[in-house]
Amino acid sequence: xxxxxPWAISFALIAVALAxxxxxxxxxxxxxxxxxxLALDTLYVNGMILVxxxxxxxxxxxxxxxALLIALFGFVGSAAMAKFLLRGEVxxx
Amino acid sequence: MTMDEIxxxxxxxxxxxxxxxxLLTLIGSLGLLRxxxxxxxxxxVTLGNTLGLGCVLLASILIASxxxxxxxxxxxxxxxxxxxxxxxxxILLMRSGIYRKRADTEKEPVSGQDTN
Amino acid sequence: MKRWPSLTLFTVILFALWLLLNDSLAxxxxxxxxxxxxxxxxxxxxxxxxxxxxxxxxxxxxLLFVVLIDIIRSNIAVAGIILGPAKRRFSSGFMKxxxxxxxxxxxxxxxxxxxxxxxxxxxxxxxxGGTLTIxxxxxxDEGAWVRxxxxxxxxxxxxxxx
Numbered sequence: 001x002x003x004x005x006p007w008a009i010s011f012a013l014i015a016v017a018l019a020x021x022x023x024x025x026x027x028x029x030x031x032x033x034x035x036x037x038l039a040l041d042t043l044y045v046n047g048m049i050l051v052x053x054x055x056x057x058x059x060x061x062x063x064x065x066x067a068l069l070i071a072l073f074g075f076v077g078s079a080a081m082a083k084f085l086l087r088g089e090v091x092x093x
Numbered sequence: 094m095t096m097d098e099i100x101x102x103x104x105x106x107x108x109x110x111x112x113x114x115x116l117l118t119l120i121g122s123l124g125l126l127r128x129x130x131x132x133x134x135x136x137x138v139t140l141g142n143t144l145g146l147g148c149v150l151l152a153s154i155l156i157a158s159x160x161x162x163x164x165x166x167x168x169x170x171x172x173x174x175x176x177x178x179x180x181x182x183x184i185l186l187m188r189s190g191i192y193r194k195r196a197d198t199e200k201e202p203v204s205g206q207d208t209n
Numbered sequence: 210m211k212r213w214p215s216l217t218l219f220t221v222i223l224f225a226l227w228l229l230l231n232d233s234l235a236x237x238x239x240x241x242x243x244x245x246x247x248x249x250x251x252x253x254x255x256x257x258x259x260x261x262x263x264x265x266x267x268x269x270x271x272l273l274f275v276v277l278i279d280i281i282r283s284n285i286a287v288a289g290i291i292l293g294p295a296k297r298r299f300s301s302g303f304m305k306x307x308x309x310x311x312x313x314x315x316x317x318x319x320x321x322x323x324x325x326x327x328x329x330x331x332x333x334x335x336x337x338g339g340t341l342t343i344x345x346x347x348x349x350d351e352g353a354w355v356r357x358x359x360x361x362x363x364x365x366x367x368x369x370x371x
Binding site: 117120121123124127128129130132133135136137139140142143144165166167169170173176177179180183184187188191 | 226229230232280281284287288291292298299301320321324325326327328329330331332333344346
Binding site for chain 1: 109
């Protein structure tokens with residue numbers, strides 16, 4: 001009966017999917033390696049937002065766990081890549 | 094749990110939060126394409142990282158609390174995590190960008206490959 | 210026993226995070242969380258190099274709201290720049306700010322605040338700790354940025370940590 005939320009969810013899904021496409025374009029095109037790491041960072045945050053939106057749509061709490069895991073692994077990945085670009089080594093002795 | 098038993102105000106507020114979150118994320122990623130160089134692009138990413146994500150998390154808290162008929166705020170964990178980690182990545186990338194740019198210009202002052 | 214105060218705060222925060230993650234208040238979870246947090250806090254106490262001395266917690270709450278309002282405001286400003294005409298998108302650059310804050314935890318908090326606010330990114334601190342370099346997307350008025358950071362954030366952080 002109150003049909004506003006499904007529309008908003010669809011809108012948010014489309015917007016975030018478009019945002020992921022933009023980030024993917026920058027990932028493929030980026031002139032420097034930093035641009036690609038930045039695009040990958042954006043891509044995982046956007047993916048997390050997408051999963052959270054899907055969680056709202058399906059009303060399931062499992063999507064929250066997926067989003068938390070994406071946040072954890074995404075941070076480790078992009079921090080390691082940024083550290084590698086900065087120092088040439090991830091874990092320094 | 095079906096969608097058609099949430100009150101009107103939650104419907105309106107959740108929709109507003111979701112729409113603004115989606116729009117902010119979209120604009121932030123659009124900044125990746127429209128802004129001219131690496132350092133400027135980083136600002137666009139922060140947009141989706143802070144308020145874009147925050148709006149969607151608030152909407153998720155709201156809808157989940159209404160469905161479960163109690164206050165569910167596990168999403169605060171993601172907020173705390175992102176607040177403490179996303180600056181780390183950004184600062185590391187910023188410093189490596191500065192460092193590598195300086196290393197480039199010291200080696201060859203007119204570098205054709207770096208279009209920044 | 211010298212480390213006791215900050216150790217308990219750390220333990221309480223870890224314990225709350227554990228309960229939040231499991232989303233339950235069952236006695237088993239309480240017991241497991243208590244054992245785990247005490248072990249983790251005791252084993253990490255050895256590798257924490259410095260102790261923070263936060264006080265004026267009311268100022269910290271005020272700072273939280275100031276930062277929230279600034280994040281919302283600068284989100285709108287940066288969105289306007291990205292969608293706006295091309296001329297405004299090319300006005301980014303680095304600028305230097307003199308800094309009086311010396312406490313390492315205060316500096317870490319300042320770095321988080323500056324980077325989390327869209328439009329400004331922390332780019333480095335001079336070796337003597339007296340000059341801060343930030344990157345600003347909308348570099349029209351350097352004085353306004355210096356005033357914002359010194360009066361809105363640094364003054365409150367110095368109250369909290371020093």
